[in-house]
Amino acid sequence: MAGELVKAGQRGVPAQLTQLADRAKDYIREGVCENTRRAYRGDWSHFSAWCEGQGLVPMPAAPETVVLYLTAHADGADGCRALSVGTLQRRLASLAVAHKVAGHEDPTKAAAVALAWRGIRRAKGVAPRGKAPALVQDVCRMIDALPEGILGTRDRALLLVGFAGAFRRSELVGLDRADVAITQEGAVVTIRRSKTDQEGEGRKVGIPYGSNPDTCPVRALAAWVEVAAIKDGPIFRPVNRYGQVLAGRLSGYAVALVVKRYAAQVGLDASRYAGHSLRAGLATSAADAGASERSIMAQTGHRSVAMVRRYIRDGSLFRENAAATVGL
Numbered sequence: 001m002a003g004e005l006v007k008a009g010q011r012g013v014p015a016q017l018t019q020l021a022d023r024a025k026d027y028i029r030e031g032v033c034e035n036t037r038r039a040y041r042g043d044w045s046h047f048s049a050w051c052e053g054q055g056l057v058p059m060p061a062a063p064e065t066v067v068l069y070l071t072a073h074a075d076g077a078d079g080c081r082a083l084s085v086g087t088l089q090r091r092l093a094s095l096a097v098a099h100k101v102a103g104h105e106d107p108t109k110a111a112a113v114a115l116a117w118r119g120i121r122r123a124k125g126v127a128p129r130g131k132a133p134a135l136v137q138d139v140c141r142m143i144d145a146l147p148e149g150i151l152g153t154r155d156r157a158l159l160l161v162g163f164a165g166a167f168r169r170s171e172l173v174g175l176d177r178a179d180v181a182i183t184q185e186g187a188v189v190t191i192r193r194s195k196t197d198q199e200g201e202g203r204k205v206g207i208p209y210g211s212n213p214d215t216c217p218v219r220a221l222a223a224w225v226e227v228a229a230i231k232d233g234p235i236f237r238p239v240n241r242y243g244q245v246l247a248g249r250l251s252g253y254a255v256a257l258v259v260k261r262y263a264a265q266v267g268l269d270a271s272r273y274a275g276h277s278l279r280a281g282l283a284t285s286a287a288d289a290g291a292s293e294r295s296i297m298a299q300t301g302h303r304s305v306a307m308v309r310r311y312i313r314d315g316s317l318f319r320e321n322a323a324a325t326v327g328l
Contacts, residue, residue, distance in 0.1 A: 187207040
């Protein structure tokens with residue numbers, strides 16, 4: 001990209017212009033978050049490898065090539081692994097970006113691709129297959145299953161803060177000691193950057209004290225910070241098998257493993273639970289308790305009312321249920 005920015009004067013390009021082009025390249029890269037860039041790279045590699053195996057040209061791709069790719073991976077044909085509608089939709093977006101960046105016409109906009117994609121969505125259905133929410137009673141059971149020692153102290157804070165804050169796992173592991181202030185009302189947590197706030201505007205989340213000391217997220221967080229002697233840097237860190245707290249930052253994948261571990265220990269199907277289960281669980285439990293859309297969105301940071309209403313519908317299936325009024 002930097003080369004393209006200065007190619008008009010390739011010969012004898014002033015050093016300062018080359019440096020400016022390099023800096024522009026950095027800004028262009030920062031225009032898309034790292035997770036999205038990683039997804040784009042993976043999607044493009046998958047598409048390119050499939051094209052090479054079929055003797056087709058990946059760049060620029062013909063619309064017919066994209067249709068064949070979608071069909072093969074929607075059906076799991078010819079040894080291909082069947083992909084979900086959501087994954088295929090992301091692959092289409094990645095192909096579109098790759099072609100636009102390379103200066104080619106976007107093949108995903110062709111009529112043949114649009115018709116094939118519409119047919120796949122109708123045939124396969126578009127209902128999301130998200131992870132199950134860890135409801136408040138599930139989280140309390142997980143807390144009862146915690147081990148003694150520093151690992152149990154960390155996981156208590158991780159589960160309770162993740163649930164009460166309705167944090168995405170990236171937000172949870174991204175917390176630094178400077179981002180948390182303990183007040184008389186509870187913990188004030190500053191989220192510096194998130195999935196829906198790539199420009200780092202930030203937002204504050206309040207986590208109130210719990211009525212039960214054993215499941216109070218604020219007390220659990222304070223206990224972890226104290227026992228791990230965390231003065232600065234990442235709050236949630238790995239703990240090795242010797243009970244030593246390591247200096248690095250816990251990964252988002254590790255959060256998923258923690259949730260799965262305790263879900264299994266309390267008799268839940270671990271395959272249905274992951275890091276997102278804490279966030280979904282708070283929203284669903286709050287809806288079941290009668291919390292308003294506004295208050296749920298303030299806690300979760302959702303910008304889409306439609307997504308929050310899905311949680312509310314799930315949490316309200318048996319509250320004010322019409323079938324319960326007929327006296328069966």
